[in-house]
Amino acid sequence: MTDKQYESKYKRVGQRYNRKDAQEKVTGQALYTYDLEFPGMLHARCLFSPYARAKIVSIDTSKAKALPGVRAVLTGEDSDILVGLYMQDKRALSKGETRYHGDIVAAVAAVDEDTAERAISLLDVKYEPLEPVHNVDEALEAKTLVHDDINHLKHIEGVFFPQKDSNIASWNKSRKGDLDKAFAEADLVVENEFSLPAVAHVPMETHVAIVQEDPYSKKIRIWSSAQSPFAIRQIMADSFGISETDVEVHIPFVGGGFGGKAGIHLEPLATLLSRAAGGAPVKLRATREAEFNTLPTRAGMRGRIKSGVTKDGKITAIRVNYDWDSGAYADYGVNVGKTAVYSGLGPYAVENASIDSKTIYTNKVFSTAYRGFGHLETHWSIERQIDILSQKLGIDPYEFRMKNLLEPGTRTMSGELITESSGSPKDCLTAVVKEIGWTGRKTEEERQREWKTGKVRGKGFAMLQKAPAMPANTASSVIMQMNGDGHVKMMIGAVDFGQGANTVMAQIAAQILDIPIEHIEVMSEIDTRANPYDWNTVASKYTFMGGNAVIKASKEMLRKIKEVAAQALRTEPEMLAHAGGEVFHVHNPERRLSYKDIALGYMYPGGNSIGGPVISSGSSIADGLSNLHPETGQGLPALDWTFGAHAVELEVDVETGNIEILKIASAFDIGQVINEKLVYGQITGGVVQGLGSAILEGYKFNKNVQLMNPSFTDNKIPTMKDMPKEIVPIYIENPQHDGPFGARGVGEHPMISVPSAIGNAIYDALGINFHVLPLSPEAIMLGILSGKKEILGTDVENLPGH
Amino acid sequence: MSNEKDCSMYTEHVESGKRKVTIQLKVNGHQVVRDIDPTMSLLHFLRDDQKLFGTKEACGEGECGACTVIMNGKAVTSCIVLAVEADGAEIKTVEGLAKNGKLSILQEEFIAEDALQCGFCTPGFLMSSRALLDHNPNPSDEEIIEVLSGNLCRCTGYIPILRAVKTAAERERKELGR
The missing domain is CATH 3.90.1170.50 (Aldehyde oxidase/xanthine dehydrogenase, a/b hammerhead)
Incomplete structure (x- = not known):
């Protein structure tokens, strides 16, 4: 159920409008x-x-x-x-x-x-x-080069770093603090490896x-x-x-994109x-x-993490290596790898840290962006590692995270200072943990008791963060024109492929102009001859960047209307207020004009006319972003961080390995809800897509690196039967001061860390740490039957008797 | 597929080379009589011959439900039904749901519950749901899930779709006396 209790302090922003293009989509009129x-x-x-x-x-x-x-x-x-x-x-x-x-x-x-x-x-x-290059290890040996012209490939210099005579399309790095010293001083050092396979986007079109x-x-x-x-x-x-x-x-x-x-x-x-x-x-x-x-996928990835902690649960050191199996090409994949060096620690404040992220060529299907790119993958590694650290320290995983999460005054991996305006990871975690009634991990005794019933329940949670991954000069723009009836025609540069950009932009303009959302038409087919520029419709950036551009354009439109109205009403523009599609004098409200009297120019009773058609525009650019230092990764890559957390309660059938998700609570600090109905849809859709990565999906290759499952018959995505029994969305609204009405993006985030939260809940249920996705029934059963507590792969050979 | 020799018989559009067959059927209430290639799927008949583009193809092998239409009261994946099998049948597509410029309750509830995002799977979901509600005006959650688990959606996470079908069933019982 969507959170119908949600109440917005605004008349149009925050309201639960139906999406603008819904009617065309339910009647078969929508042409793709x-x-x-x-x-x-x-x-x-x-x-x-x-x-x-x-x-x-x-x-x-x-x-x-x-x-x-x-x-x-x-x-x-x-x-x-x-x-x-x-x-x-x-x-x-x-x-x-x-x-x-x-x-x-x-x-x-x-x-x-x-x-x-x-x-x-x-x-x-x-x-x-x-002989193909099968995997990242073979690729790193560089005996065979997937691209023998790698030394000459054109790329964005200073941002991506192809390595000479190798299969490394880009090696990105970030460094801070004194790692060796921090490891030497740590009370406990834990090293782990995690991995996940390539996964397909599966847009329906x-x-x-x-x-x-x-x-x-x-x-x-x-x-x-x-x-x-x-x-x-x-x-x-x-x-x-x-x-x-x-x-x-x-x-x-x-018909759907998801980055693909x-x-x-x-x-x-x-x-x-x-x-x-x-x-x-x-x-x-x-x-x-x-x-x-043939078309690209999400890259497979291996994360190797070494963490140093103090006895009382402070993470003092972390060294991370992310190896991305980008397949045959990396034309977009390198940007996924780059993202990992500034976001690959998760939302934690760690003083001494290093990340090496290598985007690697192999002879597999190639990789590209996939919803929240780089983040579901890195957070699978980081959030499982955090859980394992808390197990080893004997500290509650909630308490452990709360000691280490980013908060105002701390800095991100790339050195960005976190403030009140950045949003709060802690608020998200606290909200979801409360929602699932977390009281601490199960004891081994409780597990054994439940095991006898054939079904064991577990709870777990995981953090997430993401900022739009985009160049420092990323820009958006909009054009607005008023028709003779006072309605507004808006042209944006973003593509609404279901995320709801058109509806959200209309709401923002309607809020500022104070006219009904039905009076704003967003042109739904993009034509680069007419529509104004937008960099790419990706990265959960558009509510923020498009929203800011629409605010500027709406204010400019209002200013132009008031200038003409002031002349017609014989006053100053500053003396005019507006409401309900009209402008009026603040003291003598009877001195008023309707927008439509001005939309195409104001005509005095005698016939003289002033003004002309009201047209406005607005632009926004990624304010303050910088390229990262090539060696240290320091800089400002993030326009807006959206922090979040998922908490899961699930049940594992110990005889079939099947996992049922009983409840998932998902909180995101989005600053301000613009449309609750659409946010809710992003959360339910993202969570279920994340569930696919967690328990179902993954590319399977044979020993000749031929893809074995290129169909819905063999590469299942979640169906209605896989739906969690309950999804509880939680909107945290700590506003971002330069966001539109304080808002941040949330399109991709719901997918991130769903696998990690499930992996952590499975540990709570079974006392087994799984390191590899997907957590399919087969993988769970093989894990249980192996008798081991750390499951590093799903090889049948690991079973006793083999 | 025919061999090269068969191909050489044709100068332009190459179909199966089989003799055309006449089919007569009702599509959204309209009588249709057409001569078609016997290897043509119902999906391609609806799209390519009838130009009803609301019905979508997303896998072409009956796995995803995007091409679902109602044939003689039953939901079928039209990509794996031959058009000749529809001879004499009554077919209903998404274009036939609204009447006289007014959306059906089911369509209204899909909008109200935001049971669609990109919209590509939506016609298939609507037709599967329509067939279900025609047979069972008061389905349980489990019955809805069982029926609609044959349709894939990558955007919504299904929860809004389940809600839309439930509220539509409720409204249809109340408003249409089903």
């Missing part, structure tokens, strides 16, 4: 890129590498080209264009060598999908399979792009199921050597196909299998 058709449109299909790593010896395209209806056949020999947001390491089509099972080897555009598919089957490719390269003007027109219209525009212009103005990007409704549709994906290949087909629009749509197998 997948639904679009254009005259003369061709359909594309791709041929995928059947090997993780192979030399492409030859490709015979003659039969495919001869098939009636085929308009273009492309291989890697046809283009050398490299693309990437942070690291240009990926071709639209692989050339010479394939780098993962699913890498695109050739592509066809034909009059329909059937023909394209048939043409693909007529391609004759000769491969010479090569697979990636799809329609591109037309105009054969005459060379302009590129793109319709895409994408989160980043302006990043696509910039990367396309850069890679194809044309002006940004000559790249049009249209984003209709988008950030950056650039199918657009360059569709462009090349359009060019090869004489300028026809080409639709390239990923099948569900390609969505799993």
